[in-house]
Amino acid sequence: MRLSTIGCGYLGAVHAACMAELGHEVIGLDVDQGKVDKLARGESPFHEPGFPEVLARNVESGRLRFTTDPTEIADCQIHFIGVGTPQMQGRYAADMTYVDAAIETVLTHAHPQGERPVLIAGKSTVPVGTAERIAGRCAASGKDIAVAWNPEFLREGFAVQDTLHPDRIVYGLPEDREVGAQLRDILDECYAQLLSEDIPRLLTNYPTAELVKVAANSFLATKISFINAMAELCDATGADVTKLAEAIGHDDRIGKKFLRAGIGFGGGCLPKDIRAFMARAGELGVDQALTFLREVDAINLRRRETAVDMAADLFGGRLVGRKVAVLGAAFKPDSDDLRDSPALDIATRLWARGADVVITDPAAGDALRRARPDLHVVDTVEQAVKNADVVMVLTEWKHFTELDPEEMRPRVREAHIIDGRNVLDPKAWQQAGWHYQGMGRGVSTW
Numbered sequence: 001m002r003l004s005t006i007g008c009g010y011l012g013a014v015h016a017a018c019m020a021e022l023g024h025e026v027i028g029l030d031v032d033q034g035k036v037d038k039l040a041r042g043e044s045p046f047h048e049p050g051f052p053e054v055l056a057r058n059v060e061s062g063r064l065r066f067t068t069d070p071t072e073i074a075d076c077q078i079h080f081i082g083v084g085t086p087q088m089q090g091r092y093a094a095d096m097t098y099v100d101a102a103i104e105t106v107l108t109h110a111h112p113q114g115e116r117p118v119l120i121a122g123k124s125t126v127p128v129g130t131a132e133r134i135a136g137r138c139a140a141s142g143k144d145i146a147v148a149w150n151p152e153f154l155r156e157g158f159a160v161q162d163t164l165h166p167d168r169i170v171y172g173l174p175e176d177r178e179v180g181a182q183l184r185d186i187l188d189e190c191y192a193q194l195l196s197e198d199i200p201r202l203l204t205n206y207p208t209a210e211l212v213k214v215a216a217n218s219f220l221a222t223k224i225s226f227i228n229a230m231a232e233l234c235d236a237t238g239a240d241v242t243k244l245a246e247a248i249g250h251d252d253r254i255g256k257k258f259l260r261a262g263i264g265f266g267g268g269c270l271p272k273d274i275r276a277f278m279a280r281a282g283e284l285g286v287d288q289a290l291t292f293l294r295e296v297d298a299i300n301l302r303r304r305e306t307a308v309d310m311a312a313d314l315f316g317g318r319l320v321g322r323k324v325a326v327l328g329a330a331f332k333p334d335s336d337d338l339r340d341s342p343a344l345d346i347a348t349r350l351w352a353r354g355a356d357v358v359i360t361d362p363a364a365g366d367a368l369r370r371a372r373p374d375l376h377v378v379d380t381v382e383q384a385v386k387n388a389d390v391v392m393v394l395t396e397w398k399h400f401t402e403l404d405p406e407e408m409r410p411r412v413r414e415a416h417i418i419d420g421r422n423v424l425d426p427k428a429w430q431q432a433g434w435h436y437q438g439m440g441r442g443v444s445t446w
């Protein structure tokens with residue numbers, strides 16, 4: 001099939017390359033000339049394991065192309081919408097201007113031919129009601145262009161694997177059964193190879209598909225904030241939240257995943273998605289249903305200040321003149337994404353309280369230098385920790401979790417380590433002479 005992906009960021013570029021990997025002919029359209037030039041050369045504009053290989057292979061084969069010229073999407077059967085839906089400045093709601101612009105691009109340049117409608121398949125995370133609104137806009141255009149909502153659940157760091165082996169596929173379809181069945185068949189043809197692997201495929205109406213996405217992210221965010229609330233209790237009582245999470249996680253009904261306490265969640269999805277969901281619930285007059293998400297957000301943001309206070313408390317509450325080595329800038333390991341990164345936020349707060357902050361990240365260094373020229377960014381852990389008064393592990397890159405405390409000890413001025421992700425072995429660090437502090441990890445011989 002001939003497909004387009006409108007928006008070639010973390011989601012769209014990976015989706016485009018993976019669809020080409022499935023044998024489709026794909027054109028990726030983006031408004032960012034620099035990004036398109038890189039992608040067209042087969043070079044990844046961001047850090048995502050496994051993506052460079054899939055990208056290069058499919059660009060080379062000619063099945064995958066990238067452009068800024070919208071006329072090139074004319075004869076595609078499906079247009080996947082993967083543009084951003086960021087939080088609006090100063091508000092909780094999602095900024096829908098990019099989605100609306102992408103839809104206008106398709107309506108202007110797509111040329112439906114033959115018996116089947118051209119399909120707009122929305123992958124961006126949007127407020128419930130968007131698909132219906134866009135379908136209305138398509139109908140008004142007079143062109144034979146229809147809409148399905150096909151939310152994306154990939155995780156950064158696992159984007160290729162998650163796109164090629166998703167744990168479920170959801171199609172939000174129009175209520176008209178005949179039209180809906182036609183759109184279902186078009187998507188089935190696109191995903192035939194995935195569906196042959198018995199991946200669950202759920203057919204829903206538009207609002208259900210849109211809600212599935214934000215409900216999933218709200219649940220994940222809630223799980224993380226729940227365990228971080230428990231971390232606060234652990235700090236107040238000397239209990240160990242990592243043991244607590246392990247113990248409750250043995251109950252299948254709770255499960256072990258997403259119970260890692262620490263400095264909390266960030267990234268381009270969870271924080272802005274729960275806020276946009278609350279804003280939309282308010283518009284729908286059901287804001288009370290989601291007031292718990294305010295608490296989820298508040299608990300999450302509190303973790304960042306808690307980490308800063310932990311560092312300050314080591315020096316009687318004053319960070320002025322203290323050298324803090326921050327290990328990690330990206331919002332999670334195996335990514336260079338700095339959007340709403342707890343690590344970067346903490347580094348900024350430390351700096352604002354007068355600390356001499358030196359930060360390093362195995363992948364996000366260049367992006368960090370561009371985004372934050374005010375911060376002192378270095379290439380290596382050795383440079384970062386040199387003469388540090390406290391070392392903070394804020395992104396759990398393997399590179400950091402495997403650090404040797406014995407080898408690190410002579411490099412620092414004062415041997416304080418704050419484990420913002422609860423990923424280090426406290427005993428190993430203590431035995432090497434460090435004062436170790438986790439987040440809600442207490443001090444226990446057990």
Ligand SMILES: NC(=O)c1ccc[n+]([C@@H]2O[C@H](COP(=O)([O-])OP(=O)(O)OC[C@H]3O[C@@H](n4cnc5c(N)ncnc54)[C@H](O)[C@@H]3O)[C@@H](O)[C@H]2O)c1
Nearest residue numbers: 007008009010011030031032083084085098101124125152
């Ligand atoms: N990043 C993820 O892991 C992920 C996973 C699932 C869903 N999502 C959702 O997918 C959407 C995209 O997220 P992302 O992380 O890829 O964002 P991103 O910022 O990395 O990418 C968005 C891209 O869209 C481009 N763009 C903006 N307006 C355009 C237009 N009119 N025409 C063509 N291109 C345009 C931008 O230049 C950018 O390259 C969001 O709604 C997000 O919530 C993201």
Ligand SMILES: O=c1ccn([C@@H]2O[C@H](COP(=O)(O)OP(=O)(O)O[C@H]3O[C@H](CO)[C@@H](O)[C@H](O)[C@H]3O)[C@@H](O)[C@H]2O)c(=O)[nH]1
Nearest residue numbers: 152153154155156224258259260264265266267269331332
């Ligand atoms: O137990 C945990 C698990 C995660 N995190 C943090 O939570 C954030 C988000 O992590 P993760 O969900 O793995 O990353 P994303 O790539 O943002 O993926 C989420 O957001 C995407 C965009 O909507 C969805 O597609 C994915 O399904 C959803 O997991 C990161 O800062 C993690 O450090 C924790 O603090 N504790």
